[in-house]
Amino acid sequence: MSGERARPWLLSAPALLLFAVMLVTPLVMTAILSFNSFDFYGGIQPTFGLGNYADVLGDGYFYEIFGRTFLIALATTVICALIGTPQAYFLLRMHPFWRSVMILVVLGPLLISVVVRTLGWAILLGNNGVINEALRNLGLIERPLKMMYTSGGIVLALVHVMVPFMILAVWAALQRQDPATEKAAESLGAKPITVFRRIVLPQAMPGILSGSLIVFSLSASAFATPAILGGRRVKVVSTTVYDEFLNTLNWPLGAAIAIILLVSVLAIMVAWNRLVEKRFAGVFQ
Amino acid sequence: MAILELRDLTKRFGETVAVDRFTLSVEKGEFVSLLGPSGCGKTTTLQMIAGFETPTGGSIALNGRDLSKVPARARGLGIVFQTYALFPHMTVEENVGFGLEMRKVPADERKRRIAATLDLVHLSHLATRYPRQMSGGQRQRVALARALVIEPELLLLDEPLSNLDAKLREEMQLELRRIQQEAGVTTLLVTHDQSEAMALSDRIAVMQGGRLIQEATPFEAYDRPTNGFVSSFLGKSNAIDAHLEAGGAGTTQLRCGDIRLDAPASSHGPGAVLVSLRPERIEFCGAGEGIVSGTVVERVFLGDQWLFKVKTGLGELLVVRRNSGRREPEVGETVHLSWQAEHLRLLEAGSAA
Numbered sequence A: 001m002s003g004e005r006a007r008p009w010l011l012s013a014p015a016l017l018l019f020a021v022m023l024v025t026p027l028v029m030t031a032i033l034s035f036n037s038f039d040f041y042g043g044i045q046p047t048f049g050l051g052n053y054a055d056v057l058g059d060g061y062f063y064e065i066f067g068r069t070f071l072i073a074l075a076t077t078v079i080c081a082l083i084g085t086p087q088a089y090f091l092l093r094m095h096p097f098w099r100s101v102m103i104l105v106v107l108g109p110l111l112i113s114v115v116v117r118t119l120g121w122a123i124l125l126g127n128n129g130v131i132n133e134a135l136r137n138l139g140l141i142e143r144p145l146k147m148m149y150t151s152g153g154i155v156l157a158l159v160h161v162m163v164p165f166m167i168l169a170v171w172a173a174l175q176r177q178d179p180a181t182e183k184a185a186e187s188l189g190a191k192p193i194t195v196f197r198r199i200v201l202p203q204a205m206p207g208i209l210s211g212s213l214i215v216f217s218l219s220a221s222a223f224a225t226p227a228i229l230g231g232r233r234v235k236v237v238s239t240t241v242y243d244e245f246l247n248t249l250n251w252p253l254g255a256a257i258a259i260i261l262l263v264s265v266l267a268i269m270v271a272w273n274r275l276v277e278k279r280f281a282g283v284f285q
Numbered sequence B: 001m002a003i004l005e006l007r008d009l010t011k012r013f014g015e016t017v018a019v020d021r022f023t024l025s026v027e028k029g030e031f032v033s034l035l036g037p038s039g040c041g042k043t044t045t046l047q048m049i050a051g052f053e054t055p056t057g058g059s060i061a062l063n064g065r066d067l068s069k070v071p072a073r074a075r076g077l078g079i080v081f082q083t084y085a086l087f088p089h090m091t092v093e094e095n096v097g098f099g100l101e102m103r104k105v106p107a108d109e110r111k112r113r114i115a116a117t118l119d120l121v122h123l124s125h126l127a128t129r130y131p132r133q134m135s136g137g138q139r140q141r142v143a144l145a146r147a148l149v150i151e152p153e154l155l156l157l158d159e160p161l162s163n164l165d166a167k168l169r170e171e172m173q174l175e176l177r178r179i180q181q182e183a184g185v186t187t188l189l190v191t192h193d194q195s196e197a198m199a200l201s202d203r204i205a206v207m208q209g210g211r212l213i214q215e216a217t218p219f220e221a222y223d224r225p226t227n228g229f230v231s232s233f234l235g236k237s238n239a240i241d242a243h244l245e246a247g248g249a250g251t252t253q254l255r256c257g258d259i260r261l262d263a264p265a266s267s268h269g270p271g272a273v274l275v276s277l278r279p280e281r282i283e284f285c286g287a288g289e290g291i292v293s294g295t296v297v298e299r300v301f302l303g304d305q306w307l308f309k310v311k312t313g314l315g316e317l318l319v320v321r322r323n324s325g326r327r328e329p330e331v332g333e334t335v336h337l338s339w340q341a342e343h344l345r346l347l348e349a350g351s352a353a
């Protein structure tokens, strides 16, 4: 009998072990590290206190970085939703052949390394980059538009990376809807735009929700894109943590910032999830 | 005057002809069924009337007005979809009110009409539920209410009962008929279920391979099928291949192998015919009185009736007998069968399905 009980545990043991070693252990160690203190001469001190958290939460510099990070993540999420939702709808309505082609096109960016892709953006966005050169040669601008080392540039590149996640999530939700609901609305007198707004969009909501959860959390913790396109000037939380770990060598402070990022992203996601599920109760089972 | 007139309506999908020169007219207040096996073009016909498919040829007129240039949203038809197609994110009230909202009906009138229609379908107590919190039969009623509330000139129903279990389906048949009559709405129903079509309709249009085969009242279609397909599709029937020959003194006779049968009066000329005989018109009788005799090879008890399969010189014949509590022949027993010649229907040879 005890063998019967143990079997499910035994079967999931490898996965549990991997999960424990690869995810839980580093997280717990980071959490512990964040309670230690740091001394410029003595290095990390095995003390236990909330000093690092007090430092972060009491310093306007960090508020600015957190604020910028969440704004970038929010803007990326909103733009992805605005682009991804209609695009998923078009995909759904496409001829099967063109649909498979378009899905490849949509997923294409995911096949290329983030670093390569971001360097591509750097070439496009730089002061002497492709876009500015083109605009200058056309005589549209005198002085280059500043796009590198701005939050806008980071958002632009992040949207490019993240939009496939949104499209796939919304597409999955739209596939679950009964296509006859659109016809029903039409037969009741709804114009195409009304059908989209009143019938398709609400049914796509679970997809938009899960898509925005993915995009928001990935954008808030993105590293390569803000590191390359933001440089030293436009810092976000993840690049700040990186600097604390590798330049200042203040690991405990870096760990505290990382933990605050984790907790606040989790809190935002849970709140957003609750809100949407309540508002669109009918489509969530 | 006819509300709906289909004339030579045709739809081709590439090589397949889904609907082939289909002509039908529906009178005001009538309940007409399109009946036919799966794939015979019923849904396509309905979709063309609704405006979701463009006809390849022919015309559709609603109240004398040609619909070919009218988009689906401006046709003002009430449609109940096979899947019901309720809006999952709206409550019952909101679902039903959607069509009125699109018509910019003022809020207080909207409320009144929603309430009246929900009352008609006996759903007033569930007005604030979401579709997923309802049973199949209840969803069916919501779909019906949503289509009826806009007071359509024509109600289109695509296999509305096929997603319900057998018992509920029977209940909903009666309900559907009551609601249709109370609302006084002209209705076109599509179904592959012959019993549903017979129970509900004033008139049945039987379709096969995209074509109209017979158009008649349910009784006429069952009792006087014009075609072997109709006779086998509506209810059970025995199809016998035979030869019509002139008998003596202006009478006619049917020859089937070496068996000769009296033929009913008919306009058929001599030659090969298909004879259709309903199982419930065959009787068991004493030896010597029968037209043919045979052996019972199968016997099925159906509660209110018995179904026999009897092997005879005419082939295997189905016989249905009311269960009157008497002893009935067993498998292997020899029985003698008789019927009145007037119950035989002579149909075009080779027209069976």
Ligand SMILES: Nc1ncnc2c1ncn2[C@@H]1O[C@H](COP(=O)(O)OP(=O)(O)O)[C@@H](O)[C@H]1O
Pocket: B013, B016, B017, B018, B036, B037, B038, B039, B040, B041, B042, B043, B044, B045
């Ligand atoms: N969109 C379509 N493309 C190609 N063929 C179709 C399409 N819709 C229906 N058909 C074909 O037309 C015929 C009639 O279909 P349908 O009207 O759905 O039949 P029913 O509703 O009577 O079962 C079938 O042979 C079906 O395969």
Ligand SMILES: [Mg+2]
Pocket: B042, B043, B044
């Ligand atoms: Mg169909």
